[in-house]
Amino acid sequence: MPPIEEDxxxxxxxTPDPPRSADTPLPLSGxxxxxxxxxxxxxxxxxxxxxxxxxxxxxxxxxxxxxxxRFGTPTKRDDASLAWLSEARNRxxxxxxxxxxxxxxxxxxxxxxxxxxxENFRPGTMESWGLGWDVLSQANxxxxxxxxSGYGQTGPYRRRTAFAHISHGFGGLSYLAGFPGETPVxxxxxxxxxxxxxxxxxxxVLIALRHKExxxxxxxxxxxxxxxxxxxLDEMATVYGLFGKVREREGxxxxxxxxxxxxxxxxxxxVAIACTNDKMFERFAEAMGxxxxxxTSLYGEQRKRLxxxxxxxxxxxEWAATLDCEALLELCIAKQVPVGKxxxxxxxxxxxxxxxxxxxxxxxEEGLGQVVMPGVVPSLSETPGRITNLGPRxxxxxxxxxxxxxxxxxxxxxxxxxxxxx
Amino acid sequence: MTDAxxxxxxxxxIRVIDxxxxxxxxxxxxxxxxxxxxxxxxxxxxxxxTCRNFGTPSGTGDSLVWISEGRNKxxxxxxxxxxxxxxxxxxxxxxxxxxxENFRPGTLEKWGLxxEVLREVNxxxxxxxxSGYGQNGPYKDRPGFARVAHAVxxxxxxxxxxxxxxxxxxxTTLGDYFTGLYGxxxVLLALRHKExxxxxxxxxxxxxxxxxxxxxxxxxxxxxxxxxxxxxxxHMKSGCPYGHFxxxxxxxVAIACTTDKLFARLAEAMGxxxxxxHSLYGEKKTRLENRQDVNEIVRDWCGSLPRDEILARCTANGAPVGPxxxxxxxxxxxxxxxxxxxxxxxxxxxxxxxxxPNVIPRLSKTPGRIAHLGPRxxxxxxxxxxDLLGLxxxxxxxxxxxxxx
Numbered sequence: 001m002p003p004i005e006e007d008x009x010x011x012x013x014x015t016p017d018p019p020r021s022a023d024t025p026l027p028l029s030g031x032x033x034x035x036x037x038x039x040x041x042x043x044x045x046x047x048x049x050x051x052x053x054x055x056x057x058x059x060x061x062x063x064x065x066x067x068x069x070r071f072g073t074p075t076k077r078d079d080a081s082l083a084w085l086s087e088a089r090n091r092x093x094x095x096x097x098x099x100x101x102x103x104x105x106x107x108x109x110x111x112x113x114x115x116x117x118x119e120n121f122r123p124g125t126m127e128s129w130g131l132g133w134d135v136l137s138q139a140n141x142x143x144x145x146x147x148x149s150g151y152g153q154t155g156p157y158r159r160r161t162a163f164a165h166i167s168h169g170f171g172g173l174s175y176l177a178g179f180p181g182e183t184p185v186x187x188x189x190x191x192x193x194x195x196x197x198x199x200x201x202x203x204x205v206l207i208a209l210r211h212k213e214x215x216x217x218x219x220x221x222x223x224x225x226x227x228x229x230x231x232x233l234d235e236m237a238t239v240y241g242l243f244g245k246v247r248e249r250e251g252x253x254x255x256x257x258x259x260x261x262x263x264x265x266x267x268x269x270x271v272a273i274a275c276t277n278d279k280m281f282e283r284f285a286e287a288m289g290x291x292x293x294x295x296t297s298l299y300g301e302q303r304k305r306l307x308x309x310x311x312x313x314x315x316x317x318e319w320a321a322t323l324d325c326e327a328l329l330e331l332c333i334a335k336q337v338p339v340g341k342x343x344x345x346x347x348x349x350x351x352x353x354x355x356x357x358x359x360x361x362x363x364x365e366e367g368l369g370q371v372v373m374p375g376v377v378p379s380l381s382e383t384p385g386r387i388t389n390l391g392p393r394x395x396x397x398x399x400x401x402x403x404x405x406x407x408x409x410x411x412x413x414x415x416x417x418x419x420x421x422x
Numbered sequence: 423m424t425d426a427x428x429x430x431x432x433x434x435x436i437r438v439i440d441x442x443x444x445x446x447x448x449x450x451x452x453x454x455x456x457x458x459x460x461x462x463x464x465x466x467x468x469x470x471x472t473c474r475n476f477g478t479p480s481g482t483g484d485s486l487v488w489i490s491e492g493r494n495k496x497x498x499x500x501x502x503x504x505x506x507x508x509x510x511x512x513x514x515x516x517x518x519x520x521x522x523e524n525f526r527p528g529t530l531e532k533w534g535l536x537x538e539v540l541r542e543v544n545x546x547x548x549x550x551x552x553s554g555y556g557q558n559g560p561y562k563d564r565p566g567f568a569r570v571a572h573a574v575x576x577x578x579x580x581x582x583x584x585x586x587x588x589x590x591x592x593x594t595t596l597g598d599y600f601t602g603l604y605g606x607x608x609v610l611l612a613l614r615h616k617e618x619x620x621x622x623x624x625x626x627x628x629x630x631x632x633x634x635x636x637x638x639x640x641x642x643x644x645x646x647x648x649x650x651x652x653x654x655x656x657h658m659k660s661g662c663p664y665g666h667f668x669x670x671x672x673x674x675v676a677i678a679c680t681t682d683k684l685f686a687r688l689a690e691a692m693g694x695x696x697x698x699x700h701s702l703y704g705e706k707k708t709r710l711e712n713r714q715d716v717n718e719i720v721r722d723w724c725g726s727l728p729r730d731e732i733l734a735r736c737t738a739n740g741a742p743v744g745p746x747x748x749x750x751x752x753x754x755x756x757x758x759x760x761x762x763x764x765x766x767x768x769x770x771x772x773x774x775x776x777x778x779p780n781v782i783p784r785l786s787k788t789p790g791r792i793a794h795l796g797p798r799x800x801x802x803x804x805x806x807x808x809d810l811l812g813l814x815x816x817x818x819x820x821x822x823x824x825x826x827x
Binding site for chain 1: 432433445453457476477478480485486487489490491554555556558559560561564565566567569570571572573574575576577578579580581582583587588589590591592593594595596599600603604605606607608610611612614615618621622623624625626627628630631632634635636637638639640641642643644645646647649650651652653654655656657658660664665666668674675676678680681684737740741742743744745746747748749750751752753756757758760761763764766774776777778779782783784785786787788
């Protein structure tokens with residue numbers, strides 16, 4: 001949250017650096033990552049590592065591969081849903097049956113030649129195949145192993161089935177989404193927790209790689225999706241610990257400031273307005289053409305606005321309903337009031353700022369035409385990330401990896417294929 | 423884990439200047455500090471980081487969120503609006519590895535502390551710049567807060583009952599945390615590049631972008647099919663039953679049957695295995711077509727039992743279910759305790775023990791740590807300016823009289 005006391009009309013920011021020359025190596029070039037996870041929690045960490053230069057080998061079950069290939073909105077290609085195309089970016093696909101001894105043997109060899117392993121099976125699964133940390137760290141003492149699961153590798157619930165949806169509930173987020181006393185709703189995006197846990201995963205992997213490069217020794221990064229969700233909830237735990245106060249659902253508002261919520265405009269759109277302090281409310285009152293609202297006798301102080309939040313919200317609601325969305329935004333922006341449209345995806349595609357920042361990345365995919373997806377975040381000035389390919393076809397690099405990395409003969413590869421090990 | 427943790431943390435020796443405010447930038451510095459970096463929190467001498475006044479006060483002058491998220495930091499006061507403050511800040515930057523800021527774009531430039539200046543002072547510098555809309559683009563000068571970023575990034579539009587008022591997606595500071603995480607990823611990548619090439623760089627992170635990056639197939643589905651995703655209330659459209667259901671004792675559970683196998687397990691747990699037969703709702707396609715009926719059956723069952731009984735039956739059958747935990751539930755939960763997700767830290771200075779969320783991610787060999795909670799404003803000013811910049815007592819006194827520190 002940037003501060004608000006600064007002069008908004010300050011000088012122009014620095015000019016961005018000239019684009020990096022093509023031969024500047026990316027920060028992770030030379031690293032090999034094995035992603036044996038499914039869906040998003042964990043694999044998204046491998047996506048980020050790939051965006052910044054790592055080689056990512058997606059190891060998949062020979063029949064059907066990662067179920068994410070068929071999850072969500074399908075495309076003309078039966079092995080690639082839209083989520084797969086977007087989120088499996090920058091990978092090479094290698095098939096391998098880890099339930100078979102030969103598959104385990106090849107996988108161990110692959111690990112010996114890699115730097116990072118990402119997995120998200122239910123805790124105990126890899127161990128049951130003979131691929132636990134003790135085995136893998138013997139094959140590669142410098143290995144960094146990212147393990148993402150619903151509840152983490154330890155604790156009484158570790159073996160329970162969980163998805164992000166369950167983890168949002170367990171981690172305390174879903175309880176807070178919705179109107180007071182009413183049905184709690186999904187906090188916007190179904191796999192939010194998958195993304196968050198993966199971000200912690202990348203951080204853990206990058207920190208562990210540093211340690212490995214200094215000492216030669218690898219380690220395990222262990223993340224429960226629920227704890228990644230829980231870690232986002234600012235003061236909630238500390239407030240309960242000290243005062244016993246249970247945070248409840250707050251609808252469209254906030255307990256810290258008023259007005260701080262969502263309002264419907266005349267043309268049926270919604271806007272978010274966030275007046276976190278008195279100065280901002282003063283500017284907002286001016287934007288509404290009612291500067292007197294910010295007087296000390298009325299609602300000039302946060303304390304008074306919180307106490308009279310119903311009245312304040314009613315005033316803003318009424319005002320918002322008299323204006324079209326664009327007109328309201330313009331009035332607020334002119335007064336530097338924090339405001340934004342509740343963008344649908346259609347709004348986002350039409351937005352000039354998204355365009356200017358290159359947030360929508362487009363790539364041609366054979367047989368499917370243009371696929372549009374979110375671009376790389378974060379944006380680095382000297383070594384920006386890149387997207388080289390969309391979610392690959394199942395096993396598109398199996399031969400290459402078996403032949404070149406594991407040095408198998410063509411005859412051996414054929415035999416493995418016949419036995420459906422690859 | 424079998425390995426014993428080591429004493430040296432991976433980021434030991436890295437110095438971070440956190441001149442950011444509230445949560446977005448500071449949370450990045452918090453994580454770096456948890457894993458061993460020295461974090462100098464540079465604050466305005468009057469009042470300091472606005473985070474100290476954000477949310478619930480502790481009764482000791484600082485907010486609880488500051489006390490928790492200011493962990494491991496050293497507080498140094500410095501007025502960057504004054505030439506003497508600018509000079510000292512540059513000296514600090516010259517001896518540091520990372521600067522984290524989240525002022526409105528242009529603000530540091532106005533004070534003579536833009537990227538061009540700082541990279542000159544320290545060519546290996548990694549600078550994390552967080553703002554509502556990023557350092558370029560038509561909206562760059564607009565004030566941005568997480569609530570606005572949730573709206574602009576497409577998250578809020580999707581939270582709420584169908585056609586009803588969109589609600590806060592659980593927490594108003596989510597976008598701050600997301601961006602702190604992306605920022606931390608960027609800093610660690612940039613440090614790696616710097617250590618190999620000697621060259622620093624800046625990371626340009628925008629709150630709305632972090633939110634938008636987590637929107638799954640929203641963009642590709644609109645581009646390919648023109649699908650505009652709408653609010654779905656407590657239910658997800660990609661499975662059934664896949665949502666929130668009220669229990670007999672007035673609580674809520676989340677159920678997520680994304681596959682036929684998981685639905686069969688739920689049907690078992692409900693004592694109605696026949697529901698998972700082919701002629702009934704055994705196939706996902708049938709369940710999606712008869713979503714209302716299936717949800718009705720599950721709702722009736724959930725409404726007939728207390729929450730803990732539902733959890734016990736589902737867990738015994740491996741059906742994907744979980745409670746919608748309030749913070750009171752979380753404090754009583756065995757998994758949170760077994761994983762030590764809550765940690766009580768005594769703050770001798772404030773004479774109080776605070777319970778705060780523990781460090782994640784959890785690393786087996788080099789686990790992070792919380793050495794102390796958020797410091798008092800300016801607690802480490804003298805120490806840092808003396809040790810690092812070699813200022814004398816007299817110089818410190820003068821700076822203090824002039825309110826530069």
